[in-house]
Amino acid sequence: TEALLRVEGLSTRFFTEQGQVNAVSDLDLRIDRGDVYGIVGESGSGKSVTARSIMDLIESPGEITSGEIWYRNGELAAAVEDDHGHAVDGSFVDLLEIPERVRRSLRGTSFSMIFQDPESSFNPSLTVGEQLAEAVEVQRRASANPRSTRARTRSEEYSLGSFVLSTMLPSKRYVSEESRERAISLLELVGIPDPVERADEYPHEYSGGMLQRAMIAQALAGEPDLLIADEPTTALDVTIQAQILDLLDELKRETGMTILLITHNLGVIARMCDRVGVMYAGEIVERGTLADVFDDHVHPYTHGLLGSIPDVERAGGRLEPIPGNVPSLLDREMGDRCRFADRCPKAMEDCLSHPPEVDAEGSDHHAVRCVLAERSYDESRALPDDYFGEPD
């Protein structure tokens, strides 16, 4: 398998009145073409910030402060090589080293994102078909000329909050018959019945599950290499959730699409993913294949997540709360310690004086950020079982 995306040492901070918040720190991951890569963690663990960093959707007061995001795209590499040779490594391009304008042109054509809340991805004053056709058109023009600035669709204007303007614009109807047909075939692809009729309906005429499908269709309009799905089923009821997961699975099999799936639901991970990264307090604490993480996990946090659930599927995949509090991510409050130390049943003195490093070289191996994974680990240095008091 070949890597489509390699994220190395990514850190994203937010600069707030209270100080610097280390939302994502020193994050490595590698997503292979055709795989579903899952990021699992509790809310606030940095999952969405990771996705938004890859999508270039971090806005002030947030900032990517370090790292590399290597994306395999031979055409892009050739297009930027002359001006930005240092950002090119074979057919990989470091997205953080190319001009913003070029990076923005990748949105929709190389990377697309779907969110929890489909309503926010559609402009209520235009039909679903018109919006899909516009997405097709805009993405087509952007792929034809990767150096130009990509225009925003009116659905995007709406999501970005400039909807007053976009709803006042006269409807363009369909840009071309060809894009209308493509819109209809996208609706068909995502399993919307009677796509010809449904294309002429407005978003409010769609049910939640149908709108979720339409949002996936919109994300697929530019035939992206990577679909990022941020809690795509969390807002839906269980039956619809299962249908949307079936759809993603089917799209993966039929189109060979690569998916980055972000969820707090272990059942979703178990069912969908080839590889998994477990996030805690802004860091990936363990990553590897599904089997590495589910069956051979080493990190006490992973163990806590999985161990508290005897049967992931039956428990609905919900994360059991682990006793104790998530640490503050304010830089001045963090100190040089393991971020999980206050909740970790295996903590030892070393854990309180050094942040543990990831034990593996390379981003594709089973890797653990914990002293227990180090070969020199010595059980006798463990703190007594009741060090942090009895769990409540």
Ligand code: SF4
């Ligand atoms: Fe627990 Fe120490 Fe490992 Fe942190 S480094 S998870 S405190 S054993």
Ligand code: MG
């Ligand atoms: Mg989130």
